[in-house]
Amino acid sequence: MGNIPQLRTVNVTRYISPLREGGSLPALAEADDDFKYVLKFKGAGHGVKALIAELIGGEIARVLKLQIPELVYANLDEAFGRMEADEEIQDLLKGSQGLNLALHFLSGAINYDPVVTVVDPKMASQIVWLDAYITNVDRTFRNTNMLVWHKELWLIDHGASFYFHHSWTNWEKHAQSPFALIKDHVLLPQASMLEEADALFKSILTTETLQSIVNLIPLEWLDWEDTDQSPEEVREVYLQFLLMRLNHSEIFINEAQNARKALI
Template sequence: MNALDIRTVDVVQYVTPLREGGSLPAIVKASDGFMYVLKFRGAGQGKKALIAEFIGGELARAIDLKVPEMVFMNLDDSFSKTEPDEEIQDLLKFSVGLNLGLHFLSGAITVDPLVTKIDGLIASKVVLLDSIISNIDRTPKNPNLLYWNKELWIIDNGASFYFHHNWPTWENHLTRTFPLIKDHVLLAQATQLPAAATSIALTLDSAKISAIIQSIPEEWLVNEADDLSPDAMRGAYTRYLTTKLSMIDVLAKEAQDAR
């Protein structure tokens, strides 16, 4: 199976922590000269949050939503040795290895849905994407959406796919809908749900899903607490997504009813 062409860079400078995120991401400079928001494998939800972030972001990109470029970021152990803050020091120490970076959108502002008018089709696609990936964290309190260059950008999908925190029961989630969509920050502006469902169904084929899942770094899928092998996990993510896509009209109707 073909994987996506995701670049790998090295962290060369830790610039500043972003205190607004619960997982304490940071702005860093990479070996390619660009600035990134670095999501750490050593943070609260660990590597599974990186997997959710990566899959959710690349699915959003595949359905023509705007997502900052994502890169795999190597972090070596030199940064923890020079960091005075103990909490950040520990985070850096536990995150040595491959992490996830999102291109830093300088000057971007957090979306306020009461102020920012979002295109109805785009809002509908975001709502349905979050239904598909079971994203519990795109609410008015925490939109996880940016406005940059007069366009809406999708960030922070790490709270998705919560079934992967308990692999023995993951199959129970396959045919569930997503009632929490009633709290979605863009639900009121999602005026084109049927059209968005049709567009997603046409755009997101099995080859694209497979390419995204095949691109997850192997080391993120290895966890002593999990019984499933990396290949079995890839199969589970793939089956989950293809099942949800087959239910896209049901998810659209659920969101429409919640509106």
């Protein structure tokens, strides 16, 4: 079962610098495996929900064989960051003790520029399908959240996906939403093979595969103050959301195709 996702755990040893691109103050950091990572903090704005979205969205992308930097659980020790002079960063580190999430840092990667790099219709369609499926609002011309590294396209930053979980009500309605914001997707003009992507990805994303991805969410990230549901029940909602959305994929495929016709 080589398809079952697993994540390594690293201990953060050095905070190198804040990355100011995102609103969530991610950081470049080094871990005890001597690799550098882009560290996402549970103490940041959207808290653990952004980490959950990053984890589920990223691991779905990986199972679909789209390029994404390795995701790891990143442990922040209680003593970490005491030497940090910036008070805002110190508060962030203090509020993020324990398990966080990090992406392998792709040294030398450049931001994807649609004018410079042409993405073929098959890959464009697969990425548009993924983002429509996970309701990712953040892959636009303004903020492409893709990198070119060693001449390949890599996907980053899925923390703005699954935005239904910020209100956590009526998830069934959200699961069957057309996702109108797909009209702003940077790759939509090239995405002429959405039905082919849909057929392929529905064959890959079995219930067992989605269950194994959802099972990666640490229980400590699922213990929310704003719901009476247990961590296990919260995890089950994510699974049911993914299954229902997959079973009704024609809703978001039609939306994307219509938005694309309006563009071209």
